[in-house]
Amino acid sequence: MALSPTEAGKRRKTRIVIVRMSDVQTPTFYQQWFDPAGLAPMSREKLAALSSNPMRRGDDEPVQLLGLLGDEVIGRLDLIAGALVVDDHTLPLSWASAFTVLPEMRHTLIGLKLVREIQRLNLVVAACGISKMAYPIYKRFGWIDFVMPRYILLRHSRPVIERSLHPRAALTAARVIDTLLAMYTKCVLRGTNGLIELRLDTSVTPELARTIRCSRNTFMPRSAETLNWRLRSSFRTDQRNRNFLLTLTSHGEIVGYALLKLRYHAVASARGFRDVMLGSVQEWLIFNSRLLCYRTLITMACRELIRHNVDAVEVCAATDEEAFVLRRMGMKRVGEQHLMWYPSPGTRIASTEYRQQSNWMIRSGEGDDFFS
Secondary structure: OOOOHHHHHHHOOEEEEEEEHHHHOOOOHHHHOEOOOOOOOOOHHHHHHHHOOOOOOOOOOEEEEEEEEOOEEEEEEEEEEEEEEEOOEEEEEEEEEEEEEOHHHHHHOHHHHHHHHHHHHOOEEEEEOOOOOOHHHHHHOOOEEEEEEEEEEEOOOHHHHOOOOOHHHHHHHHHHHHHHHHHHHHHHOOOOOOOEEEEEEOOOOHHHHHHOOOOOOEOOOOOHHHHHHHHHOOOOOOOOOEEEEEEEEEOOEEEEEEEEEEEEEEEOOOOOOEEEEEEEEEEEEEOOOOOOOHHHHHHHHHHHHHOOOOOEEEEEOOOHHHHHHHHHOOOEEEEEEEEEEEEOOOOHHHOHHHHOHHHOEOOOOOOOOOOO
């Protein structure tokens, strides 16, 4: 029997569905909606990461918002449990992840509804590595924007040259340029403190676990649990992707660490660079600034990534001082990364002082960015 215009209109209205951890663990859960684009289901890797999250708040915790038009899935926004450390107090936080709206459905404003819903569900929400498409939506709702300039140290020129030259000509040119780049990089990464010893691991050592202390005003608690979770989890399946922990020691004392990641990109950017292995310094802490400075830490982290034959090394600067060091090292700025967050009105961190980036410790690997 044909539907009346009123009934048909109701069935095609947009709405938001809250998906909980217990729901996504049911294999047939997503089959109740029409989803021709396969937009809604979480990958096995992402579900495993969310399930093992040490900051997870139980099976009843919301982990996803679905935007529907009638019974058709047209938008999605995943939620990752986190915490915000503010002046020695810990507040629950939810990270936005995989924010997606089908291009042909953006006129429905379902993206705005998804963001509004995540704000309703949580006192504090955040997102890191914002896409150009999502950025205006977060800005429209008044999210605070912390900017980290992105710097690149190019190691192999092939992905860049192949965009404009025939592959055979590109190979010849790349060999010449890569020889020059190797000489340049050797000069840039010279002169570090020979007293610093390195250790490369895939999990936190007992010695580091005893040394880690959480900094004030940070978007991710630092502990052996949280670091191990990030090191062991990834949303991507490519076997070339790897996570590392670099521990730095001086005179038997752990003076700092860095979390490094290798990610293969079939297409690396909107500029069309292809077949790129990118190494990133995503998280770090210095415990003793007398024995370890930022430049030494970044230099040693870059050296370790280069040993894994990356095409380029990526570092984001959270402060002007860090940006100055990276420029002096010869790295080129290529865009920026945004960490955006929203405190509900009336919460203690909604005041003006917390809107200043200089009052926070932030890293490019906050939220879901380390896993992607």
